[in-house]
Amino acid sequence: MKQIRFTEEEIRQLKYIDTHVLWHPFTQMKEYEKEDAPIITAGEGNYLIDIEGRRYLDGVSSLWVNVHGHRVSEIDNAIIAQLKEIAHSTLLGIGNVPSIKLAERLIQITPKGLTKVFYSDNGSTGVEIALKMAFQYWQNIGRAEKKQFLSFYNAYHGDTLGAVGVGGIPLFHQIYGDIVVSSIKVPSAYCYRCPWGKQLSNCNQACFQALEDTIKQHAKSLAAVIIEPIIQAAAGMIVWPAGFLKHLRKLCDQYEVLLICDEVATGFGRTGKMFACQHEGITPDFMVLSKGITGGYLPLAATLTTNKIYQAFFANYAELKTFFHGHSYTGNPLGCAAALASLELFEKNRVIERLQPKIEQLKEHLQKFWELPHVGDIRQAGFMVGIELVKDRNTKESFPFEWRIGHQVILAARKRGVIIRLLGDVIVILPPLSISKEELNMLCDVVYESIKEVTGGI
Numbered sequence: 001m002k003q004i005r006f007t008e009e010e011i012r013q014l015k016y017i018d019t020h021v022l023w024h025p026f027t028q029m030k031e032y033e034k035e036d037a038p039i040i041t042a043g044e045g046n047y048l049i050d051i052e053g054r055r056y057l058d059g060v061s062s063l064w065v066n067v068h069g070h071r072v073s074e075i076d077n078a079i080i081a082q083l084k085e086i087a088h089s090t091l092l093g094i095g096n097v098p099s100i101k102l103a104e105r106l107i108q109i110t111p112k113g114l115t116k117v118f119y120s121d122n123g124s125t126g127v128e129i130a131l132k133m134a135f136q137y138w139q140n141i142g143r144a145e146k147k148q149f150l151s152f153y154n155a156y157h158g159d160t161l162g163a164v165g166v167g168g169i170p171l172f173h174q175i176y177g178d179i180v181v182s183s184i185k186v187p188s189a190y191c192y193r194c195p196w197g198k199q200l201s202n203c204n205q206a207c208f209q210a211l212e213d214t215i216k217q218h219a220k221s222l223a224a225v226i227i228e229p230i231i232q233a234a235a236g237m238i239v240w241p242a243g244f245l246k247h248l249r250k251l252c253d254q255y256e257v258l259l260i261c262d263e264v265a266t267g268f269g270r271t272g273k274m275f276a277c278q279h280e281g282i283t284p285d286f287m288v289l290s291k292g293i294t295g296g297y298l299p300l301a302a303t304l305t306t307n308k309i310y311q312a313f314f315a316n317y318a319e320l321k322t323f324f325h326g327h328s329y330t331g332n333p334l335g336c337a338a339a340l341a342s343l344e345l346f347e348k349n350r351v352i353e354r355l356q357p358k359i360e361q362l363k364e365h366l367q368k369f370w371e372l373p374h375v376g377d378i379r380q381a382g383f384m385v386g387i388e389l390v391k392d393r394n395t396k397e398s399f400p401f402e403w404r405i406g407h408q409v410i411l412a413a414r415k416r417g418v419i420i421r422l423l424g425d426v427i428v429i430l431p432p433l434s435i436s437k438e439e440l441n442m443l444c445d446v447v448y449e450s451i452k453e454v455t456g457g458i
């Protein structure tokens with residue numbers, strides 16, 4: 001077991017700088033200052049270790065990125081081997097070996113028809129690339145009127161301005177309304193709080209119809225629809241009804257609209273299949289991959305597309321059809337080497353096959369949560385789980401925003417040696433695919449006890 005050695009003075013200094021110099025993402029620093037949050041210095045399997053030697057089960061895969069656990073020798077060694085060759089060289093105008101090998105692998109494992117790979121560094125930039133390519137595709141083929149995007153309420157596609165424009169979470173996105181290219185928005189199928197006020201048992205799939213009506217109405221000006229397939233993750237793990245993605249693919253074909261599937265969160269096994277699109281057997285026009293692509297080791301993203309899209313850009317330079325987009329670290333060799341090693345592990349360890357009983361185990365364990373009176377809804381797609389806490393289960397009334405119930409639950413879990421995250425009052429369980437059965441039980445027990453502790457007296 002890893003021994004951690006920091007002196008008291010080092011610990012004091014690290015904590016001071018962490019709270020007074022660092023500005024943490026998605027964090028109100030005024031609250032963070034008071035929380036004595038762990039500072040991670042090492043990882044081991046599915047555990048994180050902080051500078052005071054405390055161990056925490058990584059219950060959110062270090063923000064949905066980790067796949068095989070931490071300090072996996074095969075990935076460590078692949079990065080070290082690559083480091084001995086070169087850490088980085090550009091893809092602008094020249095190539096590098098790992099990015100070529102990875103592009104070939106990605107094409108082999110993603111849905112048939114995706115044949116081109118464009119790299120970037122994170123999910124948001126991967127989404128930007130899909131949006132810009134979709135837009136330029138129509139320009140390049142002389143259909144300049146198709147320039148709008150359709151996206152869903154509750155959607156999350158990242159924090160850069162293009163991605164915010166197709167986002168639909170008011171708390172994160174509303175304030176930037178005046179400075180983004182806004183999209184046409186259609187309600188998402190948040191069945192627990194159905195936007196049409198219906199019950200799942202007799203709703204007649206109002207969401208399917210609303211989608212069709214909106215696409216039909218705007219077809220002439222629509223460049224693309226963007227969706228998080230199977231599950232809207234950052235919205236609070238909202239699972240789409242079965243058949244919705246297939247329906248969307250059909251409508252996109254019918255009305256000549258491109259389909260962007262943002263698999264940043266769902267890709268690489270999270271939903272129980274390698275990619276969420278595979279649940280409904282569809283091929284999008286663009287698939288955006290990031291997070292788990294490197295096994296959670298290094299920042300890397302890939303936007304995959306079809307030959308049809310590619311051909312619209314493939315022209316003499318003077319025709320000005322080039323895709324003028326690229327980042328300094330596009331196709332970084334270390335990231336690509338990590339990704340190749342991670343994909344090998346998927347095969348060698350039969351990760352997807354071995355995940356299935358753990359998904360069932362998680363599903364069974366979650367039933368126990370209904371005993372807790374403030375659990376309003378439990379949503380699961382594979383290894384992605386959201387537990388929505390409510391003040392009143394009968395009326396579905398939410399807790400007052402300022403009570404920060406979800407946040408209190410994650411602090412309670414932390415005391416018990418588990419790191420989890422909240423999305424408002426939705427508690428997220430999203431462990432590394434490598435979690436053992438015993439660790440999965442421990443994770444569920446801790447989340448259960450933490451919810452009980454925080455909501456018990458209410």
Ligand SMILES: Cc1ncc(COP(=O)(O)O)c(C=O)c1O
Pocket residue numbers: 122123124125127156157158159228233234262263264265266290291
């Ligand atoms: C579906 C989806 N798209 C895009 C992003 C943005 O990815 P990144 O944080 O790497 O920019 C996220 C991040 O959570 C996401 O869940």
